[in-house]
Amino acid sequence: MTLPSIPASRRQVLIVEDQADTRAWLGQMVRSAFKDADIAETPSCAATFAWLKVHGARMAANSGAVALIDLGMPDGSGIDIIRELNARYPAILRVVTTIYDDDRHLFDAIAAGAQGYLLKDRHPDTMVQYLYRIDQGEPPLSPAIAHRMLQHFTQIKRQTVDPDSTCALTAREVDVLRLLGRGLRVVEAARVLGLTHHTVAGYVKVIYRKLNISSRAEAAIEAARRGLT
């Protein structure tokens, strides 16, 4: 679907979802979250790429642009879309929509550049809350994903010799990950660490980004190695 010509000030939201009912439902949820949003919907990866070619730049130019991306698409994976958005239109907020919060795919999506995720089976009000928080830079983190991240960064630390690498976690960040891995929510983790909710949420956002950077670095090393051999 294409958008008609829109005024530059309204927030733009792109919903990438192949199931029509879910698409409609997500659209309703977004509308109750951002009353003045202009919502575009694409049902497949190919349609998404085509839409982005035409409207991506304009969408990125507007502030507050959000893309809700379903991972299981019929003609590919949402992860490719996330990568494309991360590379070309990094200003668009990348949010994954999924049913499972302990899925391997979700971890890969975050590693590819997702900045948050929404669980599709939650009550719409709950989803709206989460969407607000992600929009404000406070993405959620389930214990399973936190564990995987810990494993990932531990492995990175073992492999790289460079301690100043930008994708290594600070000690505080590791603490946050550990506590979230135990199932604490951000509020409780903040209480345990003696920090504010806002600080801890910021750490989570940084951890997201570092995961993306480190996995991109990994991919680059791998590509270089392959190129050499």
Added chain:
Amino acid sequence: MALWLPNRIIQATLLLCVAIVSLTLWTALHQPWLGLSLNLSPETQAITLVGIHPAGPSRGIAAPARLAAVGSVVLEPDDLVEEPDMFESYEQTIRFLRRQSAIANLLRQPDVSLRLAGGASGAADIVAVVKPASRPIGDLPAAFWVQLVTGVGTLLIGVFVLALRPADLATRLFALSGAMIALSALTAAVYSSRELAIDGSQFRILSALNHAGSLGFGMAMISLFLIYPRRLVPLPALWIVPAVFAPWLAADILRLAPTQTIGSQLPTLIEMLLIVAVVLVQWIVNRRDPRARAALAWLGLSVIVGAGAFVSLVIAPILIQSVPAIQQGYAFGFFLLIYAGLSLGVARYRLFDLSEWAFRIGFYTGGMLLLFAIDAALILLLQMQQATSLGVAILFVGFAYLPLRNTLWSRFVARQSLADHEIFRSVIDVSLANTAPERSARWRALLDKLFDPLAIEESGEAVSAVDVLDEGVELLLPPVADTSALAIRYPWQGRRLFSTPHQDLARELVRLLRYTEESRHAYERGSREERNRIARDLHDDVGARLLSGLYKTEIGDTHSVLRDAIADIRTIVSGLSVERPVLGDVIAALRHESGERLGAAGIDLHWPIAANDDSVTPLDYRIYRCFVSAHREAISNVIRHARARNVEIRVSEADGLLHITVADDGIGIDPVYAAGSPSGHGLRGIIQRVGDIGGNAGIRPQRTGTAVEITLPLTVCHLVDSRPDAHLDAADREKQTPVFEG
């Protein structure tokens, strides 16, 4: 006796046949030969020369002509008779034999004068003098060959059956009958193919043997049908048959009977009638046994048709003073019918309890004969082609003879043996086959490859352990690999016997197979139990929830029911995706989920991190499900009914038990709610679910609010599944008592 291996018996008989054929041929050819082809013309009753051998001693004579006399003996029509016992009286026979001696004497002289009568035109008699020579093999008439082949054939077939069942009286009698026919046919072959005369005393001996053979055949056949398919008389009673006919034979040979017809033809006819009678009695006696009847029908019919044809075409006419309808020599061929019919009987009706596998031994014997034939052909070929250069001979041997011989050798003689690792792999292949029939087929194929037996059959009796019977002829195997007990007979095509190493090998195979079968059963049982658990979870939990959602009238209630169902599925999927969920991870996930749910309802969760957050205790799938479901249910109840502000949760691990406490500071428990909500969930559901896996759940009212306390066993041996599971029990019961399809 086990020394009498089938192929040894057959090889011995083949040698014997070669000896017999040589003897017969020698006797037939070692007669003085004139090179004449004589016939008795039916109209003139005169002995006529119908043909002269172009290379024979009589090649100067012109044919046709009437042979009137040899030397001083004037020839009579009876001199050419094929079978002397066609004469009605012994006097005629004695006279005939005397004349034969006289003629034979004359023929032994270096010069023989033949008087050829003039034709009807009244020409003068010609006297020709010929020097007798040795008879060439090509001059023997067709009747000779028919009788020779019949004799050898019946002997071989009789022995073939005997070789496979040496201990059986029926097969012994059958082989005896074959030998008797051979005796009868081979002696008749010699004297019925004579050119003109053989010495009288020689003739008499041959004739006596011929009579012995035919009467012996009858005796053997009567005795056979008295005991096969069912024994009609006690064994000692069988002696009556020879007691009757042996003296009769003696009377005939010694010429004591009143006439030759009575002495020679009559007993044969009576024997034939007795055979028919006994076959009929067997038919009636076996009317309720279709298998016996089938075998009997085939054998009985073959014997009656074969022998009966001979009797009715040759013997009966003699009895009524007429000429046999067909030359006796050709009529012998009818006996071959019996024995040919026998092969079909064996194949189709399990005659003598033999089956198709009996033919495999003929296959092997045929192969050996082919090998010898090739070697003989080589020798002959090289002898004949004396001009061939050495080079050509070597080329031929190298490129044609040796490869052909090797192929035949490996096909018929070489034994396939399996290396140890091949045996091992074959055993694994047997037990890893997918279906029971396939396992059975592979097991049989392995046995066939290993032992190359003539027969692999299902053993009738129950076999509990590997055993070797019959001094190494038979190997018994207990039921294994979805196959019933097997009996393997005549290993290596009957060339060797089973011995202790083979028995040990068979024991090892059975043991290996049983071991892998048990492992497979255990695996299948475990996998089935797993499936049952998942099915039960889906059925009881998710199914029940979705069903309750169907009955909600408020869409909001339906939504919350669906959400709960999705949460259930999420739990089941998580539980299945790892080998075993770890306690620490489960606590973390529950803490996160409970925190979210309570937070959304405005309730604060206090669940501090404790030592067991690091616990790596693996949880059995059932315990994991119960833990998660009970916990969720407790939280749901607090959210729905407790009107609390704070919830405190403690989880601890001790002595193989998991203790969970969910305490709220709400309005406290009401007995109505304790009884459980109509949907079946609720606190009563917790108590039941926890109790099903051998745990405990209780509700403890507090000063403010309620505490739900749950205790779960952490290990499977503490687990007591009291839920009736019909599928599980039935399947397990099946596996306790294996029943194998044969």
